C-alpha cells in the first residue's frame with residue numbers, strides 16, 4: 001500500500017467509524033470541517049495538507065469521499081457505522097443486485113438473511129464482479145443474488161450512494177436467490 005492509500009484508509013476510518021481518532025466530530029449529515037480534519041490528522045503524525053486531501057478525494061478508487069461546494073466540509077459517501085444521515089437518494093433498484101460475502105458467513109446468512117452488521121445498511125453491488133471483490137475482503141468469496149426488484153415492489157426502500165453502492169436496511173432470506 002502506498003503512502004496516500006494508507007492515509008485514505010485512515011481518513012475512511014475517521015469519516016465513517018471513529019472521528020475521535022483525529023479528534024474531530026461529524027455533524028448530523030456526516031460532514032467534517034476540512035480545516036479541523038487536516039489539523040487532526042496532522043496531529044496524529046501523518047503528513048497531510050489540502051493538496052494531498054484533494055488528491056485523495058479525486059483519485060480514490062471507489063470515490064468514497066465528497067467535498068461540499070466550497071471545500072470547507074468533507075464526508076464519506078457511504079459505509080458509516082456512526083449514525084449519520086448522508087441524505088441518500090431513495091431509488092428503484094434493478095431487478096437483481098449482488099452481495100459479496102465469505103463462505104463462512106453463509107450458514108448464518110441463510111438462517112437470518114443479510115444484516116447490516118456494524119454498518120448502517122446492507123451493501124449491495126450492481127454486478128457480480130464488484131460483489132466478488134467485496135467478498136474477497138472477508139475470505140473465500142461467495143456472491144449472493146438478491147431479488148431487489150421483488151423487495152422494492154413489496155415496499156422495501158433502496159438507496160444509491162454518490163459512489164454507486166446500493167444500500168438497504170436488511171434482506172430477508174426469502175429474497176436471496178438459491
Ligand code: HQG
Pocket residue numbers: 062064079100101102105108109112113114115116117118119122123134135138165
Ligand atoms: C456479512 C467496502 C453473518 C456480510 C465494500 C459481510 C462495500 C453476515 C459482513 C462495503 C450476515 C459485513 C461494505 C449474517 C451479513 N450473518 N454474516 N446474517 N449478514 N453478513 O464490511 O458488505 O472499501 O460491514 O456478508 O466495497 O462486506 O470500505 O460489509 O461479509 O461496499 O469503501 O457480514 O465496504 O467498501 O462486512 O462491505 P462489512 P460488506 P470500502
